[in-house]
Amino acid sequence: MKQELATYALARRVCEACERLRPVKDYTMRKIRTVFGTVAVKNPRWMVCQRCFPHFSMAFTVLGEICPDRATPELMELTARLGSMLPYRKAAELLAEFLPIEPTESHQTARKRTLTLGARLEDQSLRQERESPPLACERTQLELGMTNDPLREFVVSIDTAHIRSADQKMARDFEIVVARCGRGGRGMPPGHYFATSNTSQREMRARTLQALQFEGYSGNYHLDIVGR
Numbered sequence: 001m002k003q004e005l006a007t008y009a010l011a012r013r014v015c016e017a018c019e020r021l022r023p024v025k026d027y028t029m030r031k032i033r034t035v036f037g038t039v040a041v042k043n044p045r046w047m048v049c050q051r052c053f054p055h056f057s058m059a060f061t062v063l064g065e066i067c068p069d070r071a072t073p074e075l076m077e078l079t080a081r082l083g084s085m086l087p088y089r090k091a092a093e094l095l096a097e098f099l100p101i102e103p104t105e106s107h108q109t110a111r112k113r114t115l116t117l118g119a120r121l122e123d124q125s126l127r128q129e130r131e132s133p134p135l136a137c138e139r140t141q142l143e144l145g146m147t148n149d150p151l152r153e154f155v156v157s158i159d160t161a162h163i164r165s166a167d168q169k170m171a172r173d174f175e176i177v178v179a180r181c182g183r184g185g186r187g188m189p190p191g192h193y194f195a196t197s198n199t200s201q202r203e204m205r206a207r208t209l210q211a212l213q214f215e216g217y218s219g220n221y222h223l224d225i226v227g228r
């Protein structure tokens, strides 16, 4: 993790305009909670580029950009998952039982993390909704009255493909989901294709629903991904 953060901080030290390194203001230490205990990491402050902005002497930190919670995303998620299923006090006890975490982490920590992540998830889904507002073609579904109209049917085909890396040393193999979503059966236009490298049920469900909505499906429930 130290390396990851140091790499990120270094990448952010490069001035986007002239591609040279920004000067260092100072280094402080910052404690980050992880599932393996607390880790102290260097928290550098970079100055704004003196070549591009010679009259400014502002400094900024960058660790907060990728680690905004002073806890790793893994620990945040674990705490939030437990916090959403159990009373916060119980969740905190469980974490303390199994993980080498600080004694200062109480049920209030569990509560705070759960609510923080919950709010973030809600923001995210609101943003997604805003970015893909209901489409005009959603109305089409409501207008289709004939029972034997093949366009009444939505057809979704989902398959997974294993992608082999051309160079085994350079990259890992990975799996992607490829899918097609259209209306009507054989002989009808193929509809939309989509692919995702996130093969979790949750992601597949979200992407399928998105594709269905694009095709004019107006419900948003009773969609189960079966077989994974």
Ligand SMILES: [Zn+2]
Pocket (backbone or CB within 6 Å): 015, 016, 017, 018, 019, 020, 049, 050, 051, 052, 053
């Ligand atoms: Zn510059």
